[in-house]
Amino acid sequence: MYEQYWGLNEQPFSLTPDPRFLYLSRAHEDALTMLHYAIMRNKGAAMLCGDIGLGKTTVSRKLLELLNPVEHKVVLIVNPILTPVQILHEILEQLGKPSTSKNRQVLVQDLHNHLIRFYELGQRVVLMVDEAHLIRSTGTLEELRLLLNCQMNDQFLISLLLLGQLEMKKKLAKVPALEQRMAIRQYLRPLDTTEVADMLLYRLRVAGYSEEQSPFTPDAIYEMHKFSKGIPRLTSQLADNAMMYAYVRKEKSIDGFLMHQVVLEYQGVEEAA
Numbered sequence: 001m002y003e004q005y006w007g008l009n010e011q012p013f014s015l016t017p018d019p020r021f022l023y024l025s026r027a028h029e030d031a032l033t034m035l036h037y038a039i040m041r042n043k044g045a046a047m048l049c050g051d052i053g054l055g056k057t058t059v060s061r062k063l064l065e066l067l068n069p070v071e072h073k074v075v076l077i078v079n080p081i082l083t084p085v086q087i088l089h090e091i092l093e094q095l096g097k098p099s100t101s102k103n104r105q106v107l108v109q110d111l112h113n114h115l116i117r118f119y120e121l122g123q124r125v126v127l128m129v130d131e132a133h134l135i136r137s138t139g140t141l142e143e144l145r146l147l148l149n150c151q152m153n154d155q156f157l158i159s160l161l162l163l164g165q166l167e168m169k170k171k172l173a174k175v176p177a178l179e180q181r182m183a184i185r186q187y188l189r190p191l192d193t194t195e196v197a198d199m200l201l202y203r204l205r206v207a208g209y210s211e212e213q214s215p216f217t218p219d220a221i222y223e224m225h226k227f228s229k230g231i232p233r234l235t236s237q238l239a240d241n242a243m244m245y246a247y248v249r250k251e252k253s254i255d256g257f258l259m260h261q262v263v264l265e266y267q268g269v270e271e272a273a
Contacts, residue, residue, distance in 0.1 A: 002247035006215065009208035013240035015233060019062035021206055023199035023232070028059055031186040035063050035161060039072070039126055043183040044148050045160040047132075049168055050188030053233030056163045057130055059188075063161075067126065073118055075127045080135045084143035091127065108146070115150050115157035125158045133164035138174050145178035190230030197221045199232060200239055215246070219256025227263045238262060 003010065014021070022028065031048055038046035050056050064074060075094040082090060088107040092099050097114045101107055118125055127147065135141055150157040162168065162182075172179040191199060200221075201214045216224070220242070228234040242254045242262045251258065264270070 002244050003207070005247045006204075006243060007208065007210060008204070011240075012203045012207035012209070013236040013243075015236060017058040017061045019058060019065055021203050022055065022058045022062050023195075023202045025191055025195045025199070027187075027189050028055060031059050031188060032062055032066075034184050034186050035059070036066050038161070038184040039063075039067065039124070039159045042124070042155050042159065044156045045162070045178070045181045046184035046186070047162045047164075047168070047172070047182050048186045048188070049164060049166055051190075051231070052165055053231040054188040054190065055232050056188060060128060060130060060161070060163055064128075071123060073123050073125045075125065077127070077129045078131065080129050080132055080140070082135075082140060083137065084139050087140055087143060095125070111147075112150050112157075116152060119152050119155075119157050126161065127158055128161045128163070130163050131165075132162040133166075133168035133171065135171060138171075141171065141175045141178055145175060145181060148181055191225075191232060191235070192230060193221055193225045196225050196228075196230060196235055199235065203236070203239075215243070215253050216259075217253060217255045220254045220259040223256050223259040223263060227266075238266060241266060 012021070024032065035046055035048060037043070048056055048059065064076075067074065073095060075091050077087070077090060080087075085102065085104050085107065088104065088111060089099065092107065092111055092114070095114055097110065099107055099110050101110070115125055129135075129144070144160060147158050148156060148160060172182070197214065197216065197218075200216055204214070216239070224235060224238050228238060238259070242259055245262050246252075246254050246258060249258075
């Protein structure tokens, strides 16, 4: 709605996990690099933890872009509230090898056979579980651990990546055999004020912004960071609202006063007279 006013080609602060808009702070770049390393070096299992809104899902989508589809077969589970049998069915379905069996042992054997065939074809299977903190059953976690027993010539036939909020650590602690298999463990942290400024300008540039200076003044960045605590998702929401607010007012920059008003509006707070 405000894109033309700001000289943009598309929305810069959409909340969808579009990897083009992923700003690689030091923590995000480290996470992306290490998860990619875990897959390429066949480490078996890796995890990425972080509070809500820090960009775990977007990092995972960027990771998928780095994988050669000829060499990697990716299974992405976004709804992990599954029983052990259901998760085996889901993996087989996404591998293009569906099964009607309800017998766990039959499903495990089918999956193992298919993993061997992928291995013989020179393909590695990557199982990525998003929102892994939502897994309810320790039995499901145990099933994921058992998948790591599928090996050939001292190589894992499947790479397991778990992404979730910090409570995932507590759930993994209940399955020590899986927790100990996590060869790579990465944690995202909120952005500092400099990173917030860089993230906003980066996303604007991706969306087509060509002005030399950011429309967000240092005071605006300070006000935004004070409320968002450096959480990228919340920062993006505030930035989107601020650009719309400035568009309506025909402002060409977003200063601290305007951003303060945006934050109050976002909170539903009326400013004292």
